[in-house]
Structures are given as structure tokens and as C-alpha cells.
Amino acid sequence: MMGKSSWMVKTFFKMKPGVAGKFIKGMLGAKKYxxxxxxxxxxxxxxxxxxxxxxxxxxxxxxxxxxxxxxxxxxxxxxxxxxxxxxxxxxxxxxxxxxxxxxxxxxxxxxxxxxxxxxxxxxxxxxxxxxxxxxVSDDLKDFDTRVLENGTTFTKTTFTSRPEFDVRAENPDVFYYMGCVMAEKKPEAVLANMAILKKAGVTFSTLAAERCCCGGPSNTVGFQATTRHLAAKNLALFARSGAKTIVTDCPACADTLRNTYKELGFKHGYMVFTTVEFFKLLIEQGTLKLSKPVNETITYHDPCITARYFDDVTSARAILGKIPGLVLKEPFLTKEETQCCGMGGVSHVHHPEESEAIGKQRYDQLLSTGAKFIVTACPACEQGFMIAAGKDSTRVVDIAELIAAAIE
Ligand code: SF4
Ligand code: SF4
Structure with a gap:
């Protein structure tokens, strides 16, 4: 941190004594206002x-x-x-x-x-x-009502219309918590995550027909009461599942389950992993082997939450590095300096045009690497890039789809 601020300290010490004194006096004097x-x-x-x-x-x-x-x-x-x-x-x-x-x-x-x-x-x-x-705007009030009534950021049927999403095991190793956006916009990645867990011999439940939105989006736009309501429901569901570990395909859900619930006063002892963190562990333990070549050129987009909330820019690259035949082309702005996909902060609900413009800027940056596919590990980023891609949306790939393709 000092490195970032050192120029300010130097500037202060270069001030003439009278100016520096006035500066400090002004800052302290104004504080009371x-x-x-x-x-x-x-x-x-x-x-x-x-x-x-x-x-x-x-x-x-x-x-x-x-x-x-x-x-x-x-x-x-x-x-x-x-x-x-x-x-x-x-x-x-x-x-x-x-x-x-x-x-x-x-x-x-x-x-x-x-x-x-x-x-x-x-x-x-x-x-x-x-x-x-x-x-708050009517758009946001409608969003809050929808989340409360449907239990998802989309429709009531996001989870119930796909019986294959609903998995129930007795005392499973993990609870696989699907994000609303992943289930609605990238169902193929949900199926890939399930296939990977099965292949690695990890037992899991999803209880998809009963799970609710994590409440993260509501918290972000200020509806803390809604988040508290959803937190209580989800924690009761996790307890009923018998799992002690939660694996989620959405970094924003991971942040909510891991951090926001505790900030809002909910105490729990669950270990919460993103799919990327969990699959990296499985690879290190030798229970997941990526041996089938995937002869493609990809670029990787670091989701803001993994790169700048969790400070994790290594897990996904460790996995990608294990896939035979895969060529990774890093974009100019990468890792901690990644740029936003435009979908965070529920922006697509309250400022859709700006949200899509941000997504398009990042999409163009990523494609300028010359890669055929954009790989990332966040359903919101994938949604933003799929909107930008239009009819080329198959160029946007969740890392789970790539891992599943590399399993024999
Ligand atoms: S977040 Fe930006 S504007 Fe705010 S204090 Fe830091 S540098 Fe300044
Ligand atoms: S959109 Fe701007 S103000 Fe908001 S978190 Fe990103 S950089 Fe900060």
C-alpha cells in the first residue's frame, strides 16, 4: 500500500512549511463538518x-x-x-x-x-x-419483488424446469450451489460441473428445486432485508443437506455465502469454494486428471471478484496449464488489472445500456488477442460477453466446459 501512496507522501514533504501547516489545519478544521x-x-x-x-x-x-x-x-x-x-x-x-x-x-x-x-x-x-x-427506482423495486417471489433473479422455473439439475444424495461430500445466472444462461456449464464432480468421485446434492438466490444481488443494490431472508432459507437448506462443504459455480455467490452472510450477522461454519478453487484441489490430490488434449487457442478473463475480491489469479491458470494442447493468450489487461464485464452491481437491471457497453469493450479487448474462445469462471461475465458476442455466443466458454472436455 505504501508503494501506491509514496508519491503523495513525497508531495507533502515537498510543500513549503507554511503550506503544509495550512493543509493539515484545513483538513483537521474541516473534519467537524x-x-x-x-x-x-x-x-x-x-x-x-x-x-x-x-x-x-x-x-x-x-x-x-x-x-x-x-x-x-x-x-x-x-x-x-x-x-x-x-x-x-x-x-x-x-x-x-x-x-x-x-x-x-x-x-x-x-x-x-x-x-x-x-x-x-x-x-x-x-x-x-x-x-x-x-x-430507489421502480426497476429495482421490481427486481427485489421478483427475487423474493421467485427465489431467483430470473423466473420461478429457472431451477424447476430442469429435473436433471435436482440431485439428492445422503450426507454428500459437497452441496453444489448453482448460481441463478449459471442455471439460466449457461446450463451446459452446470452439467459440466456435475460431470466433473461425478468423475472425481465427489458425492453432491443440489436440492435445486428448493434452493434460493444467495441474496448477493439484493445486498449489492441495498435490499439487505431480502438478503437476510434468503440467507436464513439457504442456511437451513444447507443444514438439511448434511453437507459441510459448499461448492459454487459463481464467484459472486461464493462472496455472499462466505462473507456477506457473516457481515449481516449469520454465523456458519461451512467451507465455501468456487468450482475453480475446488477443481484445482482435486487436480492436486490426483482425483481429477486432465489428460485429453484440447487443441484450441483461448484467452482467459479474470472475473473481478476472483481477481480483486479474493486475490486469486492463479487457480484458473493452474488448471488451464494442465490441459494438454491448450494455448492461452493473455489479454493486455489481465489478472489484478482485469477489466469489468459490465454485469456487476446488478447493472444490467438499472443501467442496461451502460452495462452492455462495458461488456462490449472488454469483449473486444479479449478477442484482440486473436484467441478463438473466451474462457472465464463467472456466469455474470459469461452473460455479459454472450450479449456482446450476439450470434457468436458459443465463443464464450465456462472453464468447467473446458475441464469436462479434457477428461477421458
Ligand atoms: S477509491 Fe478512487 S476516488 Fe476514492 S479515495 Fe481511492 S483513489 Fe480516491
Ligand atoms: S464501477 Fe467504478 S466506482 Fe464502481 S467499483 Fe468499479 S471502478 Fe469503483
Whole structure:
């Protein structure tokens, strides 16, 4: 962290003594004005630090990049959010309340921030405060109702229309928790995950007909009560399954089950793995062997959550490196510097045009490697790239499909 901020420290020490003194006095003197009105979910201390920053992460923000509007730059969003929290701006004005939502929660800002702040994470708290004040768009209210009524971010039939998704085993090794987006948009990857688990001799249950959305999307846009409701239901289901380990095909679900539930006060002792983390372990243990050649050229897109929330840029590459015949071409922006697919932060619900524009930018970057296939390990990224690909959507591949193809 010091490496990122060292230039600021140097700048400060290069100030003339009188200027440095004024700077410190001004910062300390102004501190007392930086107060919220009433109770707030948002972390006000970090919100103030972010809004006072000269926007050093600005170049990375995908929302700013596609809109080209200063009001969507990270520190500007923090400033507007701060004035909403303090009561200077009216959140009942839909133009104001919309601004904290123009963010895909990609954590690109945090990667570059000298203070390790994520504007996106701060805005989650602001959105919870907006929901508490009933200042959210009808699109988001409809989304919340849909999740509560259907138990998925899509329709009631996402899981029930496919009986093959519903697997029940007694005291299984793992609970395979399918993400809503994977089941709805990439069912072939769900089947690939099941085939891999079977091949490795791992017993599993899905209880697909009863499982609910993890609640992560609702939490991201501020509906914490919905997330609490879904967390209680899912944890009861996991307990009933008898499994002690949860494997999920969606990094956002993994983050919710692993971290958000605990942040919202739910204690549990489940080990939560992404499919990539779990399959890497199986390969290391020798229970999963990738011996069949896959003679293709691919590029790999690091999902924001695995690269910048979990700091894991090695597991997927370790797996890809074991597949005979596979050629990996890294994109220019890769690993921790990966760029957003546009689908995070439920953006496709509240800002569909911008969400698709972000996805298209990244899709073009990935294809400029010359690779035939884009491989990733997140159903939301896959959805974003499949929209960008149009009729070429078969070029977008989940890593599970590739692993399944490499098993004899
Ligand atoms: S996230 Fe960090 S670098 Fe970006 S505007 Fe906020 S404080 Fe500044
Ligand atoms: S999380 Fe991503 S979209 Fe949101 S402010 Fe930071 S860089 Fe921009």
C-alpha cells in the first residue's frame, strides 16, 4: 500500500512549511463538518476520504469510461453520496438517487487507490440507506419483488424446469450451489460441473428445486432485508443437506455465502469454494486428471471478484496449464488489472445500456488477442460477453466446459 501512496507522501514533504501547516489545519478544521444525518449503513469515514481524493483511480472506472460523465467518476459519486447522506442533496430526486447505482462493483478503483478504498463497496452502504428512505427506482423495486417471489433473479422455473439439475444424495461430500445466472444462461456449464464432480468421485446434492438466490444481488443494490431472508432459507437448506462443504459455480455467490452472510450477522461454519478453487484441489490430490488434449487457442478473463475480491489469479491458470494442447493468450489487461464485464452491481437491471457497453469493450479487448474462445469462471461475465458476442455466443466458454472436455 505504501508503494501506491509514496508519491503523495513525497508531495507533502515537498510543500513549503507554511503550506503544509495550512493543509493539515484545513483538513483537521474541516473534519467537524463531515457528519452524516442520523443513522447510516455507509462507512462515513471512508466515504469522506474518498470524496476528498483527487480521483486517483478515475482512469479505471468502467462507468466513467462508457458514460464519459464526471458525475460517474468514483470520487464524484462519493461526493454526491456524501451530500445525500448529510441531507444537502434530496434523494427523492430520481436523478440524484440514480448516481450511487452507476457502478458495477468491480473494485477497479480499489486496486489503484492509495488508501485501499473501494468506492463500489462504499456505495453498497449508501444504497442500503437509499432503500431505507424508499428512494430507489421502480426497476429495482421490481427486481427485489421478483427475487423474493421467485427465489431467483430470473423466473420461478429457472431451477424447476430442469429435473436433471435436482440431485439428492445422503450426507454428500459437497452441496453444489448453482448460481441463478449459471442455471439460466449457461446450463451446459452446470452439467459440466456435475460431470466433473461425478468423475472425481465427489458425492453432491443440489436440492435445486428448493434452493434460493444467495441474496448477493439484493445486498449489492441495498435490499439487505431480502438478503437476510434468503440467507436464513439457504442456511437451513444447507443444514438439511448434511453437507459441510459448499461448492459454487459463481464467484459472486461464493462472496455472499462466505462473507456477506457473516457481515449481516449469520454465523456458519461451512467451507465455501468456487468450482475453480475446488477443481484445482482435486487436480492436486490426483482425483481429477486432465489428460485429453484440447487443441484450441483461448484467452482467459479474470472475473473481478476472483481477481480483486479474493486475490486469486492463479487457480484458473493452474488448471488451464494442465490441459494438454491448450494455448492461452493473455489479454493486455489481465489478472489484478482485469477489466469489468459490465454485469456487476446488478447493472444490467438499472443501467442496461451502460452495462452492455462495458461488456462490449472488454469483449473486444479479449478477442484482440486473436484467441478463438473466451474462457472465464463467472456466469455474470459469461452473460455479459454472450450479449456482446450476439450470434457468436458459443465463443464464450465456462472453464468447467473446458475441464469436462479434457477428461477421458
Ligand atoms: S477509491 Fe481511492 S483513489 Fe478512487 S476516488 Fe476514492 S479515495 Fe480516491
Ligand atoms: S467499483 Fe468499479 S464501477 Fe464502481 S466506482 Fe469503483 S471502478 Fe467504478
Amino acid at each position: 463531515y457528519r452524516s444525518i442520523g443513522a447510516a449503513v455507509v462507512n462515513m469515514k471512508d466515504l469522506v476520504r474518498c470524496m476528498c481524493c483527487p480521483d486517483m483511480c478515475k482512469f479505471e472506472c468502467p462507468s466513467l469510461r462508457v458514460t464519459r460523465k464526471e458525475m460517474y467518476a468514483p470520487a464524484t459519486k462519493a461526493r454526491i453520496a456524501y451530500h445525500i447522506e448529510r441531507g444537502d442533496l434530496d434523494p427523492a430526486n430520481p436523478h440524484t438517487a440514480e448516481i450511487p447505482y452507476m457502478c458495477t462493483n468491480c473494485n477497479g478503483c480499489k486496486h489503484w487507490c492509495p488508501m485501499d478504498i473501494s468506492t463500489g463497496q462504499l456505495l453498497k452502504g449508501v444504497r442500503a440507506d437509499l432503500v431505507a428512505r424508499d428512494c
